[in-house]
Amino acid sequence: MKRIHSLLQFCAKAMAVIGGVVLVALIVMTCLSILGRAANTMLHGWLNSGVGVDGAQWLIDSGIGAIRGDFELVEAGMAFCIFAFLPWCQISGGHAVVEIVTNRLPIPANRVLVFLSEALFATVLVVITVQLELGFERKLRSGQTTQLLQMPIWWAYGASLVGAALAAVMSIYVAVLRLLELFGAAPLLPQVETQT
Secondary structure (H helix, E strand, C coil): CHHHHHHHHHHHHHHHHHHHHHHHHHHHHHHHHHHHHHHHHHHHHHHHHCCCHHHHHHHHHCCCCCCCCHHHHHHHHHHHHHHHHHHHHHHCCCCCCCCCCHHHCCHHHHHHHHHHHHHHHHHHHHHHHHHHHHHHHHHHHHCCECCCCCCECHHHHHHHHHHHHHHHHHHHHHHHHHHHHHCCCCCCCCCCCCCC
16 A cells, blocks of 8 residues: 555656646746736837837847737646646645634544545546546547637646546545545544644
8 A cells, every 4th residue: 555655646746846847937938928028018118219219129020028828828837737736735635724613523523524525525526537538528629729829729628637637546545545544544644633
């Protein structure tokens, strides 16, 4: 069981690192696009006022401006990033937990609640994954592309589907581990803090 756990942890961590790289790339691209848009506006202002007309026109002609299709890339990339971070969040116990009422319950009751929440989360992620896969198939058949970049939309669906499928597998695994913990198995996952 520990080998499976280590393998799933590795997969989840690798997916999170890939998601992090994509997120950093999106942040850099967005910053460059904003700076380019601001520089383009400033250069057009110079043209209108007659200041440095030749230099301003040359810079505008060289392509200074917003990155074409930046919002399309952010939209597709963020969908992937969200699903890329879910597996690691699931196996590391990184989801937010509100314990206003449950911290006063006995430990066995808390374990049951944790299992039920993990089982519900697994069910929801499986449904999301199935629906995402159906959407992926529809987009693949339709040949639909983005407006500016003409990038096939199924690429974003496919990338997100990989993360969603891993998150679904991870959530089922975590739910099974929580069930085993209910019956006395040694915990492999972070434990929810409880008070007796």
